[in-house]
Amino acid sequence: MIPYAGIQDDEALFALPLWESLGRYFELRIFHRHLPLMLMSYLGTLKTAIYWPVLRVFGSGVWAVRLPMVLAGAVTVYFFYKLLRRSGVRRPVAAALFGAFLLATDPTFLLTNTFDWGPVALEHLLLVTGCYVLVLFHDKPRPRYLAIGFVLFGLALWNKALFLWALSGLTVGAAVVFGPELRRAFSWRNFRIAATAFLIGASPIVFFNLRHPATTVGENLHLDPTISRKWIQFERSANGDGLFGFIAEEDYANLPKEPHSVLGHLNEWIHDRLGQHRRTGFAFVFLALLLLAPLWWRSRAAWFSLVFIAVAGGMMMAIKDAGGSPHHIVLLWPFPQLFAAVAIAAIPWRWLAGLAAAGLLAMNLLVINQYIFQLERDGAAGNFTDALFPLSKSLEARRNDRIWVIDWGIYYSMDLAAQGQLHLGYAADQLRTDTPSLVEQSQLAAMLADPQSIFVGHVREREAFQGVDERLDRFADAGGYRKQILQTVADSNGRPVFEILRFAH
Numbered sequence: 001m002i003p004y005a006g007i008q009d010d011e012a013l014f015a016l017p018l019w020e021s022l023g024r025y026f027e028l029r030i031f032h033r034h035l036p037l038m039l040m041s042y043l044g045t046l047k048t049a050i051y052w053p054v055l056r057v058f059g060s061g062v063w064a065v066r067l068p069m070v071l072a073g074a075v076t077v078y079f080f081y082k083l084l085r086r087s088g089v090r091r092p093v094a095a096a097l098f099g100a101f102l103l104a105t106d107p108t109f110l111l112t113n114t115f116d117w118g119p120v121a122l123e124h125l126l127l128v129t130g131c132y133v134l135v136l137f138h139d140k141p142r143p144r145y146l147a148i149g150f151v152l153f154g155l156a157l158w159n160k161a162l163f164l165w166a167l168s169g170l171t172v173g174a175a176v177v178f179g180p181e182l183r184r185a186f187s188w189r190n191f192r193i194a195a196t197a198f199l200i201g202a203s204p205i206v207f208f209n210l211r212h213p214a215t216t217v218g219e220n221l222h223l224d225p226t227i228s229r230k231w232i233q234f235e236r237s238a239n240g241d242g243l244f245g246f247i248a249e250e251d252y253a254n255l256p257k258e259p260h261s262v263l264g265h266l267n268e269w270i271h272d273r274l275g276q277h278r279r280t281g282f283a284f285v286f287l288a289l290l291l292l293a294p295l296w297w298r299s300r301a302a303w304f305s306l307v308f309i310a311v312a313g314g315m316m317m318a319i320k321d322a323g324g325s326p327h328h329i330v331l332l333w334p335f336p337q338l339f340a341a342v343a344i345a346a347i348p349w350r351w352l353a354g355l356a357a358a359g360l361l362a363m364n365l366l367v368i369n370q371y372i373f374q375l376e377r378d379g380a381a382g383n384f385t386d387a388l389f390p391l392s393k394s395l396e397a398r399r400n401d402r403i404w405v406i407d408w409g410i411y412y413s414m415d416l417a418a419q420g421q422l423h424l425g426y427a428a429d430q431l432r433t434d435t436p437s438l439v440e441q442s443q444l445a446a447m448l449a450d451p452q453s454i455f456v457g458h459v460r461e462r463e464a465f466q467g468v469d470e471r472l473d474r475f476a477d478a479g480g481y482r483k484q485i486l487q488t489v490a491d492s493n494g495r496p497v498f499e500i501l502r503f504a505h
Helices: 009-018 046-058 062-085 092-104 107-114 121-139 143-159 163-177 179-185 188-211 215-220 230-239 262-274 282-291 300-318 326-332 335-345 350-378 388-396 411-417 438-449 468-478
Strands: 027-030 033-036 038-040 402-405 423-426 453-458 482-490 496-504
Touching: 009 038, 009 046, 009 411, 038 188, 046 062, 046 121, 046 143, 062 092, 062 107, 062 121, 062 335, 092 107, 092 335, 092 350, 107 121, 107 326, 107 350, 121 143, 121 163, 121 179, 121 326, 143 163, 143 188, 163 179, 163 300, 163 326, 188 215, 230 282, 230 300, 230 326, 262 350, 282 335, 282 350, 300 326, 300 335, 335 350, 388 411, 388 482, 388 496, 402 411, 411 423, 438 453, 438 468, 453 468, 468 482
Parallel strands: 402 423, 402 453
Antiparallel strands: 027 033, 453 496, 482 496
């Protein structure tokens, strides 16, 4: 799926500190250099640090940006398999293999890790790897395992403060399900090792909050009184259909195109014979497995998974602006898959367990086939549009111009594509209202007066901030400027997406 969609703006955000200063608020000055600690109050620069050598060596093409996160997802699947093997489940090898394949073929996991706009890929990797290392510590209580596990959890918190949800689920799950083991393992020495290791991993976000007291919590922790609407996203994420129309354009979109690759023709062949499949049914299977409690009742791995899901999911439900999108809900993964693997492995009739496992995997693959079919035929949706690729080439030829971006969804992706070499400016804020302030009016006037200025935005029907192009036209007309459309950029289906504009007297 890597080349089917353009780089979405949130997906490209991690690279911003590589070519632009974030300002003193998010940076630490050390040895006469500005070291970026955070991208936002809840989002750290771990991914930025990882990609610094990657982008220098391999450039900023779509494969260089996405393949490392796909590999991170693959490593997550591997350590999930290892974790399941050590979870004390019935038929451990079979359960671990099934759980690994169930996670690897889960459409929500696959899409959110490939198009890592959340970002979530590193969160999954650090969560699963940290859990596995702590299981090793349980089996062989060596201090280095304890330290490594908590360093990984600390890094996960720095990477994204939303890891607090998972950390809460892990803490409550361990206390409720593995209380005796925790009490036996507790010592002040182990506590100091764990706490020190966690603080080392999380030190950038800890330091940030010491400089700006409680900023992360204060800006992001607000209770949401309307939680009922989030259940729909939980169900859609579990069933794998939450990203149709968001990443893959819907099948009713205009100007569909014929498949142009071997994979596309294979997807079409499968689609024509087996029909359209948009839902895996995993949510309903999960509920059915809950009813089989007498079979898995004694499995502490199953109980730990359920406690984790309840605690972390409950926090998503209760916090404002959380849990309303698949890239939040997928942070509960892979514990729904762990529960399913344990519960199905507990079925005493092997033929029935094997049939259930095969059915779940087949439904996952059919939904993935539907995603690829729609990406091939209908293209990418929204701000994942593949029109970003020709737009990037067009702007590369305009390096000497001052380029003003007038809508959301363009700036960071173009900055990444050009590795900071374009003279980009963001003009959407000045156009968000019909009555810009005097300062904003003077800024717009200066942009229009500069003969080197060009403007880039979406065609009107695709605007993220509705009305920005119309407001710019009105302001330009009032100043005696005439609009010139230099280029209209279409996606691979031929649908107009972007416009490159100039204004002249």
